[in-house]
Amino acid sequence: EVQLVESGGGLVKPGGSLRLSCAASEFTLSSYSMNWVRQAPGKGLEWVSSISGSSSDIYYADSVKGRFTISRDSAKNSLYLQMNSLRAEDTAVYYCANYGYYFDYWGQGTLVTVSS
Amino acid sequence: QSALAQPAAVSGSPGQSVTISCTGTSSDVGSYNLVSWYQKHPGKAPKVMIYEGSKRPSGVSNRFSGSKSGNTASLTISGLQAEDEADYYCCSYAGSSNFVFGGGTKLTVL
Numbered sequence: 001e002v003q004l005v006e007s008g009g010g011l012v013k014p015g016g017s018l019r020l021s022c023a024a025s026e027f028t029l030s031s032y033s034m035n036w037v038r039q040a041p042g043k044g045l046e047w048v049s050s051i052s053g054s055s056s057d058i059y060y061a062d063s064v065k066g067r068f069t070i071s072r073d074s075a076k077n078s079l080y081l082q083m084n085s086l087r088a089e090d091t092a093v094y095y096c097a098n099y100g101y102y103f104d105y106w107g108q109g110t111l112v113t114v115s116s
Numbered sequence: 117q118s119a120l121a122q123p124a125a126v127s128g129s130p131g132q133s134v135t136i137s138c139t140g141t142s143s144d145v146g147s148y149n150l151v152s153w154y155q156k157h158p159g160k161a162p163k164v165m166i167y168e169g170s171k172r173p174s175g176v177s178n179r180f181s182g183s184k185s186g187n188t189a190s191l192t193i194s195g196l197q198a199e200d201e202a203d204y205y206c207c208s209y210a211g212s213s214n215f216v217f218g219g220g221t222k223l224t225v226l
Binding site: 033035037043044045046047050052057059061062095097099101102103104106107108109 | 152156161163167207212213216219
């Protein structure tokens with residue numbers, strides 16, 4: 001059974017940093033475009049970032065451009081999101097998901113809370 | 117990139133049909149046949165119900181159907197059942213590997 005498991009969320013002060021991880025099992029991350037999608041409390045889903053299978057193409061939503069960095073480690077079959085200069089509005093549950101004409105497999109999400 | 121416009125809430129009785137609209141622009145919904153719909157229960161990960169506007173993934177009930185006209189996509193759920201009560205989100209490819217989601221619609225089964 002395919003599993004994506006996010007980790008690394010937590011409470012951080014404004015301006016701080018966090019690194020999220022997404023570990024895959026029964027699923028080869030490098031075969032797919034991988035994405036981070038977030039949901040702020042009481043709000044809708046928001047696409048955050050994507051990385052192509054070859055890692056050659058990387059894209060970010062305008063709301064996180066210049067602050068977040070997506071990456072992957074094929075040897076560890078894992079996806080990462082380095083989040084710097086965090087703001088209160090980055091508070092959300094962060095999901096990793098693959099995309100192949102639609103967001104197919106999703107993790108259970110990890111909560112990031114940015115608060116002083 | 118602005119969120120796609122969805123009604124905040126819709127409701128229907130068991131057995132009835134409901135339709136949820138998703139309005140974008142000529143830069144997203146209107147330009148690509150890559151609209152997908154997701155069902156999300158609280159505390160759970162989203163589940164795709166429709167992709168490429170009208171296709172159903174394996175295992176999704178044929179009570180769910182999708183369509184698109186111009187800049188507006190629609191999800192129709194027929195024969196409403198209690199377990200259909202959830203939040204529904206549309207999503208469109210918006211070019212340059214960007215995606216835009218709708219604000220979400222809360223479906224209540226009366």
